[in-house]
Amino acid sequence: MKKGQIAEGVVERIEFPNKGVVVTDEGERVIVKNTIPGQRVSFAVNKARKGKAEGRLLETICPSPLESESACPHFGSCGGCAYQSLPYEEQLKLKENQVKKLMENAIGGACDYEFSGILPSPRQNAYRNKMEFSFGDEYKDGPLALGMHKRGSFYDIVTVKDCQIVDSDFRAILAVTLDYFSDKNISYYHRLRHTGYLRHLLVRGAVRTGEILVDLVTTTQDWRAVEVTGAVHEESSGRCPYAGTVDAELEKSLLEGWQQALLSLNLEGEIRGILHTRNDRVADVVCNEGTDTLYGVDHFYEELLGLRFQISPFSFFQTNSLGAEVLYETARSFILGEDEKRLSDQTVYDLYSGTGTIAQMLAPVCRKVVGVEIIEEAVGAAKENAALNHLDNCEFLAGDVLKVLDTIEERPDMIVLDPPRDGIHPKALEKILAYGVDRMLYISCKPTSLARDLEAFLARGYRVEKICCVDMFPGTYHVETVCLLSKLHEAKHHVNVKLDMDELDLTSAEAKAIYKEIEEWVQEHYGFHVTNLNIAQVKQKHGILERENYNKPKSENSRQPGCPEEKVKAIEDALRHFQMI
Numbered sequence: 095m096k097k098g099q100i101a102e103g104v105v106e107r108i109e110f111p112n113k114g115v116v117v118t119d120e121g122e123r124v125i126v127k128n129t130i131p132g133q134r135v136s137f138a139v140n141k142a143r144k145g146k147a148e149g150r151l152l153e154t155i156c157p158s159p160l161e162s163e164s165a166c167p168h169f170g171s172c173g174g175c176a177y178q179s180l181p182y183e184e185q186l187k188l189k190e191n192q193v194k195k196l197m198e199n200a201i202g203g204a205c206d207y208e209f210s211g212i213l214p215s216p217r218q219n220a221y222r223n224k225m226e227f228s229f230g231d232e233y234k235d236g237p238l239a240l241g242m243h244k245r246g247s248f249y250d251i252v253t254v255k256d257c258q259i260v261d262s263d264f265r266a267i268l269a270v271t272l273d274y275f276s277d278k279n280i281s282y283y284h285r286l287r288h289t290g291y292l293r294h295l296l297v298r299g300a301v302r303t304g305e306i307l308v309d310l311v312t313t314t315q316d317w318r319a320v321e322v323t324g325a326v327h328e329e330s331s332g333r334c335p336y337a338g339t340v341d342a343e344l345e346k347s348l349l350e351g352w353q354q355a356l357l358s359l360n361l362e363g364e365i366r367g368i369l370h371t372r373n374d375r376v377a378d379v380v381c382n383e384g385t386d387t388l389y390g391v392d393h394f395y396e397e398l399l400g401l402r403f404q405i406s407p408f409s410f411f412q413t414n415s416l417g418a419e420v421l422y423e424t425a426r427s428f429i430l431g432e433d434e435k436r437l438s439d440q441t442v443y444d445l446y447s448g449t450g451t452i453a454q455m456l457a458p459v460c461r462k463v464v465g466v467e468i469i470e471e472a473v474g475a476a477k478e479n480a481a482l483n484h485l486d487n488c489e490f491l492a493g494d495v496l497k498v499l500d501t502i503e504e505r506p507d508m509i510v511l512d513p514p515r516d517g518i519h520p521k522a523l524e525k526i527l528a529y530g531v532d533r534m535l536y537i538s539c540k541p542t543s544l545a546r547d548l549e550a551f552l553a554r555g556y557r558v559e560k561i562c563c564v565d566m567f568p569g570t571y572h573v574e575t576v577c578l579l580s581k582l583h584e585a586k587h588h589v590n591v592k593l594d595m596d597e598l599d600l601t602s603a604e605a606k607a608i609y610k611e612i613e614e615w616v617q618e619h620y621g622f623h624v625t626n627l628n629i630a631q632v633k634q635k636h637g638i639l640e641r642e643n644y645n646k647p648k649s650e651n652s653r654q655p656g657c658p659e660e661k662v663k664a665i666e667d668a669l670r671h672f673q674m675i
Contacts, residue, residue, distance in 0.1 A: 095122055095124065096139065097139055097141065098138065098140075099139045099142075100137070100139075100152070101124070101137060101139065102118065102119065102135065102137075103116040103117050103118035103119065103122075103124065103134070103135065104116065104117055104132070104133070104134050105132060105133045107131055108131055108192065110192040110196060110571065110573075111540070111542065111571050112128065112176055112571040113127060114126045114127060114131075116129065123147075124137065124148065124149045125146075125148045125149070126148070126150070126151050127151065129151060129154075130160065130180060131158060132157075132161075133154050133156065133157060133158045133161075134155045134156035135152070135154050135155060136151075137149030138150050150246065160180055160181070160184050161179040161180060163179070164179045166178050166258040166569075168241075168242075168256065170245070171244060171252050172241070172244070172245065172252045172254055172257075173246065173247070174257070174259070175569040175570050176569075176571050177568075177570060178258070182214070185565070189565060192573075193541045193563050193573060193575055196541050197545065199545065200545035200546075200548045201548060201558055205552070205557035207558040207559060207560060209561050209562075210561065210562035211562070212562075212564070212573070213424065213565065215416070215417040215420070215565045216417065217414075217417075217568075218569070219568070220261040220262075221259060222414065223300065223411070224411070225257075225260055225297050227241055227294060227297070228240070228241070228242070228243065228251050228294055229275075229292040229293060230282050230285075231250070232244070232250055232253065238276045238282060238292075239251040239252065240253055240271060240295060241253040241254035241257070242254050242257075248378075249285055249286070255268060255272075259569055263299060263361045263363050264297050266359050266361060267295075267356065268295065268297070270355050270356060270358075270359060271355075271356070273355075274351065278348065278351075280292055283312075290313065290317065291340070292312055293311045293313060293373055293380075294380050295308070295309075295310060295311070296308070296310075298407065299394075300394055300397075300415065301396070302398075303397060305363065305366040306366055306394065307366055307369070307392075307394045308356060308365060308367070308368050308369065309368075309369040309371055309385070309407045310349070310370050310371070311373050311380055312371075312373070313372070313373065313374050314340055314372055314374055315339065315374075317340070349370055353388050365389070365390065366391060367387060367390035367392055368389040369388060369392055369407060370386045371383075371384070380408075382408050385407065393405060393407075396415055398415065398422070398451065399422060401451075401454055401479075401483050403475075403479050403482075404478050405449065405475065406475055408471055409448070409449050410449060410469065411448065411449055412451070412566065414566045421537070421564045421566060421574055421576070422452065422455050424576050425455075425535060425576055426456070428535055428560055428578040429456070429508070429535055429578070437507075438459065438460065438461065439461050440460050440461055440508055441461055441463075441464065441504055441506050441507050442456055442460050442462070442464070442506060442507065442509070443463075443466070443502075443508070444456070444463055444465040444466070445509060445510065445511050445512070445526070446467060446468075446495065446511065446514065447467045447472075447473075447476060447490065448467055448469075448472050448476070449472050449475045449476050449479060450465050450475075450476030450479055452510055452512060453465040453476070453480075453488050454476075454480055454483055454488060456510070457480070457485045457487050458485070462488075462504070463488045463489070464502060464504070464506070465488065465489070465491070466491050466498045467490065467492065468492070468493060468494050469492075473490045473491070473492040477490050494522075495518075495525075496525065499522070500525075506531055507531060507532070508531055508532070508533050508534065508535075509529065509531050509534045510535045511526070511535065512537040513543070516543055517544065518547055520550075523550055524550075524621065530581060532580060532581050533580050534556070534578075534579045536577045537574065537575070538574065538575045538576075539566075539572065539573075544575055551579055555581060555614075555618075556581055557579065557580055557581075557582055558577060558578070559580050560577070560578045561575065561576070563576075607672035609629050611672070612629050612668045612669070613625075613626075613629065619668075622661070624665055628665060632657060632662055632665040632669070633669070633674075636669065636674075638674065
């Protein structure tokens with residue numbers, strides 16, 4: 095296929111994440127996102143190279159037999175959800191099969207494991223406890239919009255007043271905010287010109303307590319400043335060019351009016367705090383460059399599994415509170431099994447710990463938990479939460495896992511991993527594997543990252559015990575995966591066999607470890623590879639005889655490379671470990 099070509103086809107299957115495999119009428123296969131198995135679609139090819147092609151969805155010509163009418167009026171235009179038209183049972187089947195295939199490809203025949211399928215979210219609608227809405231316009235030079243990015247667009251915003259994955263309180267807050275700033279004719283931050291005032295509306299809420307936190311994110315620019323149409327500013331500093339700094343008194347008056355509009359709402363929950371965050375970064379992300387509390391306090395409380403958690407505007411917390419209980423109960427059952435005292439005398443590392451939810455869940459059943467998280471605000475919240483729940487055996491450290499691990503003196507007996515979407519940095523993964531703990535639990539919000547990291551675990555002697563999916567994100571293609579790993583150890587049982595040594599062409603020292611075992615020992619303890627030739631040279635140095643002609647040069651004039659000194663030392667340590675010297 096050629097770039098720019100328009101074609102039609104039927105969606106054969108969906109591969110994670112959200113990659114529809116479309117088979118054209120000519121039998122060619124093209125990846126097209128935002129599709130459903132069984133749909134007939136038209137698409138425009140935007141990438142074509144080396145026999146592979148990707149296309150942009152233009153139209154759904156014929157719906158899939160699996161589909162039903164979506165309850166969300168924004169489905170199709172909003173880029174937030176991909177599976178809203180699928181019955182929930184079909185969504186679960188789709189996600190389960192995607193993860194199962196990824197895991198099978200990653201693990202292969204390396205070990206037998208239990209795949210426990212997928213657990214549903216307790217709620218399929220109104221389940222999200224956090225939303226980051228964006229300001230913009232729905233089309234060029236159109237009226238102010240507030241909501242989600244339009245599907246396939248970086249600039250256009252769809253106002254989602256009837257969004258189905260949030261509750262009525264979130265929808266009411268969005269609507270009154272949009273109406274207020276529209277009436278005031280306040281400019282939004284233009285992503286191309288880097289000018290304007292309004293950027294994001296952050297809303298967080300608690301299912302158990304009903305408390306709500308609202309945060310308006312703006313630039314420090316004067317919204318009345320005249321913009322130069324079509325002008326594009328290049329800022330090497332990564333900050334917005336100022337079109338004029340906002341007047342403090344004018345801004346105060348504007349935000350007080352917005353605050354009163356919010357407090358006049360008749361909500362099911364209670365607004366705990368109203369905040370204003372400044373962000374002059376060019377990047378289109380919510381970034382905290384200073385936050386003021388306009389009303390109430392800068393945090394709220396949520397309750398999970400009998401524990402109470404304080405949550406601030408930017409601290410990590412699972413976006414589906416009831417689904418999080420399913421996720422953490424699954425993780426707990428994997429770790430403890432039927433033995434509630436399994437961890438009673440053990441130290442557990444909770445890496446990428448966020449606000450310490452997992453750490454505090456495990457604290458009552460283990461000796462100590464050490465949590466590591468790069469976001470300092472989240473670490474502060476974790477410490478406060480541990481005190482709030484009267485847990486004195488939790489320690490939380492702020493910093494990059496790669497660096498912080500070098501500072502912890504107490505070694506772990508077990509490690510829990512809950513990394514961000516991209517998985518674990520390879521260097522950090524090497525340090526984690528070097529502990530050689532008997533068991534690890536990996537919680538992944540992106541199964542392709544888990545599949546990639548599993549290769550390293552399997553190569554270092556771990557086997558997969560159990561895998562289970564938990565659907566935390568109904569209507570979308572995202573899914574959580576819980577994976578329990580255990581360390582393979584050398585057999586402790588021996589069988590005595592009587593052999594006539596005259597029949598064997600090796601010494602008793604050679605019988606203690608084969609070359610592969612020596613190679614693997616060096617790799618694990620020194621982190622580099624040694625060859626059979628390296629091992630043979632060191633064995634010969636210590637008088638351990640080799641088989642006839644083993645590694646012998648093929649001609650009299652050929653020269654073999656010597657073994658580097660660092661490898662000599664590593665192999666000698668391995669030989670001592672196997673009691674061969």
